[in-house]
Amino acid sequence: MRYMIGVDVGGTFTDFSIFDCDTGELTNFKDSSTPDDPSKAIVNGVKKVIGQKKAEMSDVSYFAHGTTVGTNALIEKKGARIGLLTTKGFKDIMEIGDQKRPSLYDLKAQKPTPLIPSGCNLGVTERVRFDGSIETPLDEEDVRNAIRYLKGRNVQAIAVCTLFSFINPIHEKRIKEIICEEFPEAYSTISSDLSPEFREFGRMSTTVLNSYLGPVMKKYIHNFQESLREIGVKPEPYITQSNGSIISIKETIDSPIKCAVSGPSAGVVAATYIGKQCGASKVITFDMGGTSADISLIEDFVPKVSMERTVEGYPARIPMINIVTIGAGGGSIARIDEGNALKVGPESAGAEPGPACYGRGGTRPTVTDANILMGKLNNKKILGGRMDVHYEKAENALKEHLCKSSDLDIEQAANGIISVVNSNMARAVRSVSVEKGYDVREFSLMAFGGAGPLHACEVAYELGIKEVIIPPKPGTLCSLGLLLADTKFDMSRSRIMHGIPDNLEDVNREFLEMYKKGTSSLDKEKISSDRRKFEFSIDMRYLRQNFEINIPVPSLPLDEKSLENVIEKFHSEHCRSYGYCNKDMPVQFVSYRCSAIGIIEKPVMKPAELSPNEPIPEPIEMRQVMFQGSKERTITPVYSRGAFVPGQKLQGPCICEQMDTTIVVPPRWEIFVDGFNNMVIHYITE
Numbered sequence: 001m002r003y004m005i006g007v008d009v010g011g012t013f014t015d016f017s018i019f020d021c022d023t024g025e026l027t028n029f030k031d032s033s034t035p036d037d038p039s040k041a042i043v044n045g046v047k048k049v050i051g052q053k054k055a056e057m058s059d060v061s062y063f064a065h066g067t068t069v070g071t072n073a074l075i076e077k078k079g080a081r082i083g084l085l086t087t088k089g090f091k092d093i094m095e096i097g098d099q100k101r102p103s104l105y106d107l108k109a110q111k112p113t114p115l116i117p118s119g120c121n122l123g124v125t126e127r128v129r130f131d132g133s134i135e136t137p138l139d140e141e142d143v144r145n146a147i148r149y150l151k152g153r154n155v156q157a158i159a160v161c162t163l164f165s166f167i168n169p170i171h172e173k174r175i176k177e178i179i180c181e182e183f184p185e186a187y188s189t190i191s192s193d194l195s196p197e198f199r200e201f202g203r204m205s206t207t208v209l210n211s212y213l214g215p216v217m218k219k220y221i222h223n224f225q226e227s228l229r230e231i232g233v234k235p236e237p238y239i240t241q242s243n244g245s246i247i248s249i250k251e252t253i254d255s256p257i258k259c260a261v262s263g264p265s266a267g268v269v270a271a272t273y274i275g276k277q278c279g280a281s282k283v284i285t286f287d288m289g290g291t292s293a294d295i296s297l298i299e300d301f302v303p304k305v306s307m308e309r310t311v312e313g314y315p316a317r318i319p320m321i322n323i324v325t326i327g328a329g330g331g332s333i334a335r336i337d338e339g340n341a342l343k344v345g346p347e348s349a350g351a352e353p354g355p356a357c358y359g360r361g362g363t364r365p366t367v368t369d370a371n372i373l374m375g376k377l378n379n380k381k382i383l384g385g386r387m388d389v390h391y392e393k394a395e396n397a398l399k400e401h402l403c404k405s406s407d408l409d410i411e412q413a414a415n416g417i418i419s420v421v422n423s424n425m426a427r428a429v430r431s432v433s434v435e436k437g438y439d440v441r442e443f444s445l446m447a448f449g450g451a452g453p454l455h456a457c458e459v460a461y462e463l464g465i466k467e468v469i470i471p472p473k474p475g476t477l478c479s480l481g482l483l484l485a486d487t488k489f490d491m492s493r494s495r496i497m498h499g500i501p502d503n504l505e506d507v508n509r510e511f512l513e514m515y516k517k518g519t520s521s522l523d524k525e526k527i528s529s530d531r532r533k534f535e536f537s538i539d540m541r542y543l544r545q546n547f548e549i550n551i552p553v554p555s556l557p558l559d560e561k562s563l564e565n566v567i568e569k570f571h572s573e574h575c576r577s578y579g580y581c582n583k584d585m586p587v588q589f590v591s592y593r594c595s596a597i598g599i600i601e602k603p604v605m606k607p608a609e610l611s612p613n614e615p616i617p618e619p620i621e622m623r624q625v626m627f628q629g630s631k632e633r634t635i636t637p638v639y640s641r642g643a644f645v646p647g648q649k650l651q652g653p654c655i656c657e658q659m660d661t662t663i664v665v666p667p668r669w670e671i672f673v674d675g676f677n678n679m680v681i682h683y684i685t686e
Contacts, residue, residue, distance in 0.1 A: 003055065004062040004603060006482030007042050008266060009033060010289050013450065014041040015476035015660075018049050019483055019603040021061065026603065028476040030450075030660055035352070038069060039224045043231055057232030062601075064238040064246050064482035066262045069220045070213045074260070074312040077113055079212035080157045080187065083150035084116050085143070085175060086204065087163040088123035094208060098201045102313070112313025115212050120153055122146045124162075124175070132168035143175055147182045157187035159211040161204040166196040166494050187214035194255060195317045197591050198494040202308055202315040209316055210257040217256035221249055238487070242320035244269045244303060245488030246600070248525060258318055260311050264294040265321045266481030268303045271446045273484050274471045276301055277607075277676045280444040283469070284429055286459065287478070288452040290368075291348040293328040295428045296321055297438065304432075307492075307539065307550060307593075319490045319593075326428045330368040330451040331355055334398075334417045336405045342413075344420045356397035359390045365401050369394035370417035371454055373410065375625035375633065376664050378657060411626065418628055422455055426462045437576045440465060448474035453663040457652075457681060458628045461666075468669075470679040475660025487598040489521040492591055499540065499567055499587040501560050508557040510592040511536055515556075518596025527598030539591040540570045542582060548590050549573050607675030610647030617643035620657070627653065627666045634667070646675045651684070 004019040016029040029049045034040040042065065050057060073079045084094065094116060103109040124146050125139035150158060158179055165172045169192030179188045191207040221239075228237060238246035240262040252259055264287060271285045281301050287294040297304045306322040308315050327346020331354060334344045344367065353361035355368040357379075371377040372394045379391040395410060402413040433440040444467040447456030456468045471477050491514040497503045515534060522532055536556060539548035551570045554562060567587050575581040619637035626633045634653055641658040644650075649672050652665035656679070665671060665681060672680045 003050075003053070003060050004483050005046065005049070005060055006064050006066075006266070006479040007045065008066040008476070008478035008482065009038045009041065009068055010291070010478075013290065013475075014038070014045055015479040016045050016049055017473070017476055017479040017483055018053070020053075021603075024604065024606065026473070026480070026605065028473040028479070028660060030476060035350070037223075038067065039220070039227050042224070043227045046228075046233065047231060058234060060233050061235060062483075063228070063233060063235050064240065064485070065224070066240040066266045066478060066482055067220070067259060068262070070217055070256050070259050071261065073213055073216045074209070077115075078216070079115065080215040081120075081155050082116055082157045082159060082208065082211045083120040083122065083153065083155040084204075084208060085122055085124055085146055085158060085160045085162075087127060088125050090163065090200070091121045091123040093200055093204050094121065096201075098199075115208055115314070117153070117155075120150060120155060122149065126162060126171045128162065128164040128168050128171060130164055130167070132164065134168075134170075138171045138174055140174070140178060143178050144182055147179055151183045151186070155186065156215045157189070157211040158183070159189050159191075159204070159207045161191040161200070161207045163200070165190070165192040166198060166203065169193075169196070187211060187218065189214065194257070195492070196494065197317055197492055198496070199317075202317045205314045206257060206317045209260075209311060209314055210255060213256040213260075214253070217259070218253050221253055225249060238482075240266045240482060240485060241488070242318065243305060243488060243490060244321050244481075244485060245597070246482070246485045247487060247489075257311075257316055260316065261320055261323055261325075264296075264323050264325065264478065266485060267294065267448060267478040268296045268298065268321050268323065268481070269485050270471070270477045270481030271296075271448070272298055272301055272303055273481075274446065274469065274477075274676075274678060275444075277605075278444075278469055278674060278678055278680060280446075280467070280469060282443045283446050284433060284440070284443045284465075286425070286429070286445055286447045286452050286456060287449040288425070288447070288455060289329050289449040290331040290451070291327070291329040291350060292325050292346075293425050293428065293449075293452075295324045295326075295425070295432050297432045297436070297443075299438075305550075307591075319595075322432065324428050324432050326424060328367075328421050328424045328428075330366065330371075332367050332421060334365045334367070334370070334402060334413075334420075336402060340406060342402070342406070342408075342416045342420055344417055344424065355394070357389050357391065357394035359388060359393060363397055363400070365394070365397040365413070365417065367417060367421050367451070369397050370414040373398065373414040374418065375623050375636070376454060376655065377662055378638075382662075415626060415628065418455070418458075422458050422462060422628065425455065425459050429459065429463055437579075444469050446471070448477035448661075450475045450661050453661045455664070457664060457666050457669050457683075461683065466683040466685070468681040470663055470681065472677040473658075473660055475658075484602050486600050487522075487525055487527065489518055489596045491517055491594045491596070494591045496588055496590050499563065499589050501563060503589070504558055504560070504563060507538075507589060507592070511553075511556055511558075511594060514592065514594035515596075518594055522596050522598050525598055531599040533597045533599065535595040535597065537593045538566065538589050539593070540567075541588050541590060542574075543586040543588055545588075549577065550593070605676060608646045608677070610675060611645050612647040612649070614645050614648055616648060616650055623655065625653065625655065627664075641679075644673050644677075646673050646677060648673045
């Protein structure tokens, strides 16, 4: 058993990374996605890559998968029919929310579509007080009647979220037992298991989202497992979590909300690994695919993680790599709006019918069509020659939908599409950097995805970034991340107290209980003791604040000296984030977090020797290319990326083609190929 396989399912293509444990060879493969059933593309692709290797399915030793099934179910509102049980008098929390309008100044802004059918949110008789004591015992007959009512309303899943269950979960646990007795076929989630943190709306929303996705993910995972077994893949597959780790199939079924942004998080994991190869500790990831662009920030080789994110308008209180997603991809459709302005996205042509130049029925102009017309993409074949490109169809799409309804000629329209989409992506980069107190010029921009390297240098120039990194296989980097991820269990508990020495015993007790739970979870995954590590942190705020900052705790148990260091770190982080700090203000500890990490065996990639004197390869063609901001086309050499060797340098303008992407290097940028075959591209200032 020698092959490790990572599979990332995208909107347009399904990507595969295959590592040969015997030879150390890493190969990649792309195949068209099958949106009707993503598992079809996975199975078909596995058959093809194993066939190309002339191997057997029994040779597969590891299989990990990043899925968009949960994300798509939320976007398309195709989750399960669900019911909600909560404390009597609080059944309308999902509608009331936190009383914030989606847009402060837009009185017509719509709230997200309700996930719970009318009449399926019920209150039951019980009440736990803020200190965990029981004010009103659970009325079990009331609970049974509520469950029978929901069963009669044909719900498929039930979410349970009662007041202060994060302090004392006794009532929620009993309600789950009664659900199993009265309605065993229903999928159920209790908030005290999933997100035992304070703030009712966020906790309830997370629980509702999990139940909404549960039956959908359960069905998909079952079909996926069976499909792999039928073709002879023996290892139990892992699924990527939104925090960048992998979990087993059972954990995925229990907590599907943890996989809401599964695929993009794997790309950030791989980017962190590539950053270490290049010695780039500060990286902004730029993952542009066929449908969207995902942006994230890595500092000191650690991806930024948010403890609460909005998923389709609803808060989800689970750790997720902080990724900003915008509708800007190769398939993003361009149009002239009512004000006669050129707009690009968020609507996408997707895999079917795809960009006009693909010849699959698409007729509307896209970013890919514009790149074809500007000469940046090969106008005959892509995907290493496996897909034909139709230049005239791209040209017709822009003429019919843009030029006829504006005063733009064909080149102005194509250039305008690229300019607009680049500006959209630069704005997204600023949202994770400048708007968070970072100087974007201190970072490298790492581009991947099928379209990221096409736009990276132009986006970097707009931002003032002077280094761009292109991994060896950028179009399939997310699938590589699946081979580099560890397994991780994130636990949290809320208990508000002052950050003072008198409370150290209580703080350490909270961490100890989570440590024990994390140890148990790693035991179930059969992670050996020498491959385990634990990370701890505290959500902290100043007294009377309503927002927290997560601060790492270096080691346990906390003593007075380490407590002082943690609080000082909070002051510093508060100053960086908000521009000020107040060291005289009392600091509160709000929530405590523990990550139990199981270190998985990973591919080992070794650098090659540099050969700086090796002559630059001959171009495969010379092409007339229009770069952004230029009014004329430039005769530009086009190279096969595979012809370059480590140590070589090449000054732009040039284009480098490979199976999974195309790299555009404008004038005044210089390429250096490092020992791992990363292309490190620098802007020449003089």
